Amino acid sequence: MTTQNLLVELFVEELPPKALKKLGEAFATQLAEQLRAMGLADANSVVTAYASPRRLGAHISHVWIKAVDKAVQQKLMPVSVGLDGEGKPTPALLKKLQALGADLSDPLATVAALKRQPDGKAQALFYDSLVTGSTLDTGLQKALEETLARLPIPKVMSYQLESDCALPGWTSVNFVRPAHALLALHGCTVVPVSVLGLRAGNSTQGHRFEAACSPVVIDHADHYAEVLARDGAVIASFAERKAEIARQLAQAAARIGNGVRPIEDDALLDEVTALVERPNVLVCEFEKQFLDVPQECLILTMKANQKYFPLLDVQGKLTHQFLVVSNICPDDASAVVGGNERVVRPRLADAKFFFDQDRKRTLASRVDGLSKVVYHNKLGTQGERVQRVRAIARALGWQLGGEDLSNAADVAAQLAKADLLTDMVGEFPELQGIMGGYYARHDGESLDVAYAIEDHYKPRFAGDALPRNPVGLAVALADKLETLVGMFGIGNLPSGDKDPFALRRHALGVIRMLIEKDLPVELGSLVGSATSAFGDKISDPSAALTDFIFERLAGALREQGYSAQEVDAVLALRPQRLGEVNRRLVAVRAFAALPEAAALAAANKRIANILKKAPDADPHVSPVLLHESAEKALYAAMNELTPRANAEFDSGDYAASLRTLAALRAPVDAFFDDVMVNAEALDLRLNRQGLLKALHMAMNRVADLSRLAS
Numbered sequence: 144m145t146t147q148n149l150l151v152e153l154f155v156e157e158l159p160p161k162a163l164k165k166l167g168e169a170f171a172t173q174l175a176e177q178l179r180a181m182g183l184a185d186a187n188s189v190v191t192a193y194a195s196p197r198r199l200g201a202h203i204s205h206v207w208i209k210a211v212d213k214a215v216q217q218k219l220m221p222v223s224v225g226l227d228g229e230g231k232p233t234p235a236l237l238k239k240l241q242a243l244g245a246d247l248s249d250p251l252a253t254v255a256a257l258k259r260q261p262d263g264k265a266q267a268l269f270y271d272s273l274v275t276g277s278t279l280d281t282g283l284q285k286a287l288e289e290t291l292a293r294l295p296i297p298k299v300m301s302y303q304l305e306s307d308c309a310l311p312g313w314t315s316v317n318f319v320r321p322a323h324a325l326l327a328l329h330g331c332t333v334v335p336v337s338v339l340g341l342r343a344g345n346s347t348q349g350h351r352f353e354a355a356c357s358p359v360v361i362d363h364a365d366h367y368a369e370v371l372a373r374d375g376a377v378i379a380s381f382a383e384r385k386a387e388i389a390r391q392l393a394q395a396a397a398r399i400g401n402g403v404r405p406i407e408d409d410a411l412l413d414e415v416t417a418l419v420e421r422p423n424v425l426v427c428e429f430e431k432q433f434l435d436v437p438q439e440c441l442i443l444t445m446k447a448n449q450k451y452f453p454l455l456d457v458q459g460k461l462t463h464q465f466l467v468v469s470n471i472c473p474d475d476a477s478a479v480v481g482g483n484e485r486v487v488r489p490r491l492a493d494a495k496f497f498f499d500q501d502r503k504r505t506l507a508s509r510v511d512g513l514s515k516v517v518y519h520n521k522l523g524t525q526g527e528r529v530q531r532v533r534a535i536a537r538a539l540g541w542q543l544g545g546e547d548l549s550n551a552a553d554v555a556a557q558l559a560k561a562d563l564l565t566d567m568v569g570e571f572p573e574l575q576g577i578m579g580g581y582y583a584r585h586d587g588e589s590l591d592v593a594y595a596i597e598d599h600y601k602p603r604f605a606g607d608a609l610p611r612n613p614v615g616l617a618v619a620l621a622d623k624l625e626t627l628v629g630m631f632g633i634g635n636l637p638s639g640d641k642d643p644f645a646l647r648r649h650a651l652g653v654i655r656m657l658i659e660k661d662l663p664v665e666l667g668s669l670v671g672s673a674t675s676a677f678g679d680k681i682s683d684p685s686a687a688l689t690d691f692i693f694e695r696l697a698g699a700l701r702e703q704g705y706s707a708q709e710v711d712a713v714l715a716l717r718p719q720r721l722g723e724v725n726r727r728l729v730a731v732r733a734f735a736a737l738p739e740a741a742a743l744a745a746a747n748k749r750i751a752n753i754l755k756k757a758p759d760a761d762p763h764v765s766p767v768l769l770h771e772s773a774e775k776a777l778y779a780a781m782n783e784l785t786p787r788a789n790a791e792f793d794s795g796d797y798a799a800s801l802r803t804l805a806a807l808r809a810p811v812d813a814f815f816d817d818v819m820v821n822a823e824a825l826d827l828r829l830n831r832q833g834l835l836k837a838l839h840m841a842m843n844r845v846a847d848l849s850r851l852a853s
Contacts, residue, residue, distance in 0.1 A: 146185065146207055147330035149178075149279075150364035151287070152193065152200035153338075154324035154347050160196070160417035162297050166319070167194025167381055171201035173293050177286035178203065181277045182210030193368070193379040195420045198347065200379060202367060206329060210276030217243065219268040222259060226268075236268070243270060279329060284336045291318070291338060304340035316340055324348065328364040349375020350420050352471055377420040385416040388468055391424035392452055395466055399426065402457035405466055408446065415450050419470040427451075427483050428464045433491040439577050440494040440567060447571075449487055497566040505586045506561040506579065506596075513560055521633045522680065525560055528625065531676040532556045535621035538672045542664050544613055552617040555595035558583060559618055562596075576600045595619075602652050609656055620656055623649040624673040631688045632674070632681025650695040654721060661722035666692065668719075693717065700728065709735070712850035716843070723795070730797035731846045739808035740851065743842070746811045748849035750839050753820060753832070761829070762837040768830040773817035777810040778834060785841045797845045804842050811838070 151174060158166060171192035178184035185205035193200030219225060225236035232240075232254045237247065245253055258269040277285075296319040308314035316339050327334040327343035336343045346358035353376040360374075361367050371377050378384040389412065392405045416422075433441060438461035445451040445465055452466040467483045469476070514526030522528065536556040540549030562568050562579035580597025584590070591614045598610035599618040610619045630636070630644050637646050653669075656662065670685050693714055700710045705728050713727045734740055754760055769775045784803055791800040820835065822828045842848055 146205040147332075148364045149184075149203045149206040149283075149334075150200070150326065150328045150361070150367050151203075151283070152198055152324075152326040152347055152367070153322055153341075154198050154326070155318070155322045156320040157196050158194075158199075158320055158417070159297060160414050162295070162319075163194050163196070163417035164381055164413055165295055167192045167199055169294050170194075170199040170290060171203075173290040174201050174286055175203050177289050178206060178282060181282045181286070182213070183207050183277060183279055183282045183286075192381070194381040194417075195377055195379055195384070196418060197420070198377075198379065200326075200367070202364060206279065208329065209278045210282065212276050213274045215272055215274050216258075217270050217272070218262065219257070219270055221262070222266045222268055225257075226254075240270065243272065245270065245272070280335055283327065283334050284338075287336055287338050294319070307337070307340050307342065314340070324358075326361060328361060328367075331363045347371070347375070349377050350470075353421060378422070381416060384419070384422060385412060388412065388416055388419075388422045388424065391422060391468075392466055395424045395426055396454060399454070399464060403454045403462055403464070405452040405454055406442065406446070408452075411446050411450065411452070415452075415468045418450065419468055421470060421472060423469045423472045423476070425467045425469055425476050425480050425483070426464060427467050427480050427487070429484065429487055429491055431463045433495060434461060434463060436491070436495045436498050437578070437581050439574055440498065440571065441491060443571050443573060444490045444494055445487060447573075448490055449483075451483070451487065493570070494567070497570060501565040501567055501578070501582060502585050506558045506582050506588075507586070509561040509564045510557060512564050516563065519629070519633075522629050522677075525563065528629075529557060529560055531629075531673075532559070532618070532621045532625050534676040535624055535673050536617045539617040539620055539664070539669075540614075543617060543662065548613055548617065551589070551591055551614045552595070552621070554588070555592045555599070555614050555618045556621060558588070558592070559596050559599045559622070591615075602655055604648070605651070609659060616656055616660060616662070620653060620669070621673075623652050624669060625676065627653070627688055627691075628670065628673040628684055629677065629681060631684030631691070632677060634682075636687075636691075646691075647695060650692050651699060654692065654696050654699060657721040658724060663720070663722075665719035666721060689717070696721070696724070700724070705732075708851055712846040712848060715847035715850055723797075726795065727797050727845050730801050731851070733798045734801040734805065734845075734848075735851055737802070737805050739805040741853075742808050742812060743805065744848050744851040746808075746815065747839065747842060747847075748852040749815065750835050751849045753835060754839060757832045757836075760832040760836040762833055762840055764834045764837060765830055768826055769834075770827065771818045773810070773813040774831065774834060777807075777814045777838070780807055780810040781834075781838060781841065788841065789844070792844050801845055807838075807842070 171190050175184055175188060175190040183206055184203055189204040191202040219239050225233055227233055232250055237250060241247060247253060259266050260269055299317045300320060301315050301317050302321045303312055304314045304316060305311050318339055322339045322341055324347055325338060325341040325343045326345060326347050327336050328345055333343055333345050346360045348357060349359045349371060355374045359371060361370050368379050371379050378387060396403050396405055441461055442453045445453050454462045454464045456462055469479050513529055514524050516525040518525045518528045533553050533556040536552040537549045540552035559579060562575055562582060565578060567578050568575045576597055576599060580593045583593035583596050591612055594612055595615035595618045598615035599622050601607055601610050601619055610616045626644060626649050627646055630646055670688055674683060674685060697710050697714055701707060709728055709731050712731055713724060718724055764778060769778055784806055788800045788803040791803060820831045
């Protein structure tokens with residue numbers, strides 16, 4: 144029996160653009176998985192997803208018209224339950240066989256055919272049967288129903304059917320958008336399935352305005368994309384449509400010349416791809432006077448409200464031209480261009496008005512208004528929050544640069560949230576901080592303060608730039624620490640995928656600033672300083688928050704390519720200077736490559752286990768109590784090597800420190816071979832425990848080497 148390729152398409156009203164890509168991928172993959180589970184699709188079937196504003200489709204290769212029959216063995220029950228003392232079937236066994244559809248015209252013969260096999264300690268009865276494979280008609284029906292039930296629909300609509308239902312006009316179905324046609328072809332044969340009140344056929348609809356014919360008839364599953372493009376003027380593939388838009392954007396920018404380029408925004412490109420079926424990129428422009436407004440405002444309004452692609456020059460500055468992705472391809476596009484230019488003008492005028500109005504008041508004059516804005520019902524107003532951030536930033540400024548930095552950080556922290564009360568940020572919340580920087584420069588604040596206000600939300604996302612100056616670092620750290628400490632202090636912690644206050648992102652931001660800027664501050668003192676800013680408003684969150692930060696750090700380090708063992712070894716010591724962590728990891732990796740590493744890691748694990756039973760061991764060793772030559776040799780080697788290793792550690796050369804200590808392998812091995820640590824004599828036992836405690840302390844300053852033991 145040969146296979147054919149299968150094509151299924153659901154034609155609907157315009158789908159939500161931000162969900163389209165995910166819906167299209169889910170429709171195709173779920174349908175293929177369901178068919179594979181029923182044995183109708185080959186394990187090597189190739190699945191192609193189609194998704195346009197008005198359709199979800201899937202092309203699946205190597206689909207059978209009927210699945211092969213399968214031999215199935217089913218466990219029934221223990222022999223003692225299924226057969227009585229005379230070997231005859233019990234009512235329970237007969238009922239079970241009847242439920243399975245077994246032939247009971249001759250019960251004794253059927254029971255005699257059952258297999259007896261061991262099942263644990265007892266014997267059980269097993270029934271062999273042949274399960275008939277599903278036909279494509281019934282299998283695709285089940286697969287479609289299951290696929291539609293599992294789609295990641297953001298919001299379901301309920302609508303009434305007008306035909307093919309019990310009560311036309313009253314029978315309701317639920318789907319993401321009303322569906323109007325179902326196409327199902329196995330090769331060139333229509334598969335008779337139905338969903339959402341629709342019966343499958345071989346036709347669909349093309350572009351609303353530019354299709355060559357209506358309906359568009361698909362003669363074969365393999366011709367779907369080709370026929371839809373030719374007769375329907377629709378590029379059905381999301382990926383192909385996206386690539387075509389990107390090509391046209393680059394081509395249009397090249398025609399303009401002067402090195403201009405469309406802004407890079409993959410999310411915007413995905414959204415526009417989900418809005419058009421036949422993309423046509425056009426060049427538009429606006430009046431140059433609007434370029435006096437900060438380009439972030441103009442770019443945001445064009446992207447968010449109009450789905451346009453702003454054009455940047457070679458310096459990254461916004462130009463007065465932009466690109467529009469139209470859904471139609473008229474011979475004369477001037478009306479489309481003119482319409483888009485008219486639409487964008489009021490948006491840009493609003494942005495200019497907000498910018499001009501906001502500059503009539505200074506940021507400093509807005510600060511008092513923050514006391515009327517609630518931040519959190521347990522943590523007070525934004526005004527109270529600003530005071531806490533100021534206190535943390537001042538303390539950080541002193542640590543990082545003294546009085547001048549502390550004073551500048553205080554000013555920046557005081558003004559950082561004031562732009563929340565401006566018209567521009569009220570209209571575009573995404574611009575908070577950015578607009579504060581512009582307004583601070585307009586008010587005559589120093590560039591350091593203005594940049595700090597602009598940067599204090601950074602890093603906003605993974606890979607984002609860090610604040611560009613020490614003032615910004617102090618305020619950004621203070622802002623994130625205030626949020627983390629406050630939320631942990633009232634027990635408002637992330638749960639599962641829910642993290643409404645972005646605490647995971649804030650923790651990673653703190654980690655990145657401490658590590659990448661190698662700041663000379665300790666994590667514990669940072670958390671303590673932030674906690675003290677709250678007074679008695681919160682419970683002390685230090686322990687839980689520190690664990691949380693180290694968990695985020697561990698995950699980030701593993702993503703950078705360090706092994707779980709390496710990360711565990713370094714972070715087990717809870718290093719307070721996070722700027723040292725990467726150097727420690729590099730040193731641990733180099734140590735692990737040494738021939739002595741495995742034996743010393745195992746020895747450290749053994750020492751740790753011994754010391755667990757002697758937690759009060761004194762690391763001071765009495766040489767007169769060293770009786771065995773092996774313990775004398777280890778003590779002598781430690782006295783020779785430990786000072787050098789400690790000096791290398793103190794200078795920050797962690798790799799050299801571990802290399803020096805690697806020379807202890809031989810005396811350590813000899814010690815464990817020849818010396819009984821838990822000697823009967825108390826003074827000898829305590830002295831040997833002290834020797835191991837001193838060794839453990841010396842060897843585990845860079846990392847807990849026992850964590851490297853396999």
